[in-house]
Amino acid sequence: MxxxxxxxxxADAGVSTATVSRALNDHPTVTAETRARVLASAKRLGYTPSFAARSLRSRRTGVLGLILPSLRNPFFPELIDHTTRAAERVGFGISLAVxxxxxxxxxxxxxxxSVDGIILVGTDTDPEAPKRELPVPVPLVSIDRAPRGIATDVFQVDNAEGAxxxxxxxxxxxxxxxxxISGPIGTEVGAARRGGYERALRSAGIPVDPTLIVPGxxxxxxxxxxxxxxxxxxNPPTAxxxxxxMTAIGCLSALRQQRAAGPVAVAGFDDIGLAGYVWPALTTYRQPIAELAVRSVERVLHGITVGTAIPRALARAPTLIPGILVVRESTLDPHHPLIPLPQGAS
Known part of the structure; x- marks a missing residue:
């Protein structure tokens, strides 16, 4: 065929090919009557516009790049899901790179x-690299961590406040x-969470004991x-x-194997889907994943609309979004007896 x-x-609509192109792209110079006639002809003939050709003409791809360092942490797939949904609601697809x-x-x-804008997730780059702007005007936004070698807007949970x-x-x-158990040494997120932990101890009049801090x-x-x-x-910790x-889940496993002499409370950070289903259910600080995704997509779309790569201010501070403390069984009262292991567990 x-x-x-x-x-x-x-030919079917009795107009020029230029008019067909303008009608299919809702150009304001095309009258409603002509647009209706062109659309009717296109439908009757089964004509499908070339997406590639339209992209070349508009200089838009309809695609946002989403770059992640890994898929092992369930936090990342959850963020992919929310970001994809947020992009689809405004007519954009996602090109994923790990x-x-x-x-x-x-x-x-x-x-x-190949993309109209880019969202970076959980990326730490060379800490010694000077920040620089992208060589082409593509809007760029980061979620979770600020890349140290590229100028970008950043949306992240308030890590210090959560800790x-x-x-x-x-x-x-x-x-x-x-x-x-801290994050990797040298990561911004790990340092912020450790900082929040240390500030809380000092505010309570408890000196920070370096022997109770182990990098993870x-x-x-x-x-x-x-x-x-x-x-x-x-003198081991009681919490x-x-x-x-993910670190907290490994912690719970080690405690079960060691069968500690007394109850040891455990708390994590993120509130991944598994957190409520491990045993005991994990107390954690819930990241506002949906809001992080929506805010990031909105910022990139703003950059696409105004036609400039954002941001331009290299010293721009991250946008901090508060999370929620979620208390579950893993943070027991210190005088509460240990919860017995489920039958068949070790």
Missing amino acids: KKVSVHHVA TENAEQHVLSMAGQG RSITEHLLALGHHRIGH AFSERSGFAATRILMARE IFAAND
Whole structure:
């Protein structure tokens, strides 16, 4: 079957091919009567406009780039879902890239013109790299962490406030020896959460004990290993604040295996989907994932609409969005007996 082209539609509607193009793109110079006639001809003939051709003419792709460092942490797939939904509601698709070299991928995406804007998620780049603007006008926004080598607007949960809230919750339960499994050394998010933990201790008149702080890697494995280190201390903690939920899940596993002499409260950060279904259900600080996604998409779309790459201010402070403390069974009263393990658990 012969492919229907714009020339066939033009002949059927009795207009020029330029008028067909303008009518299909809702150009204001085309009258309502002419537009209706062109659309009727296109429908009758089964004509489908070339998306690639329309993209070339409008210099728009209808696609937003979404770049993540990994999919292992359930936080990232949840964010992908919310970002995709937010983009679809305004007529954009998502081009997903998972890479550890985010800065180079941003420059590649922007240089190829394959996307109209880019959203970076959870990316830490070279801390010594000077911030610079993208060489082409593509709006760029970051979620969760600020890339250190690229100028960008950042939307993130208030990490310091969340960590402070969790630590104060543990203090209110009567814990004075609160261990902390931090994020990777050198990460902005890890430093902010550790800072909130330390400030809460100092505000309560409790000195920060460096032997109760062990670096982790935002993973179950690192949480498991760090917990074994903490519980082997001569005076181990009675509560542990893990820098994220995956770390906290590893922590719970280590505590079950070690069968600690007394109850050890555990709290995480993020409130991933698994947090409410592990045993015991995990106390955590819920990230406003949906709002982070929506705000980021809106900011990128603003940049696309005004036709400039944003941001231009290299020293722009992150937009901090508050989360919610979610209290579950993992933060027991220190005088409460240990919850017995489920039958068959080890």
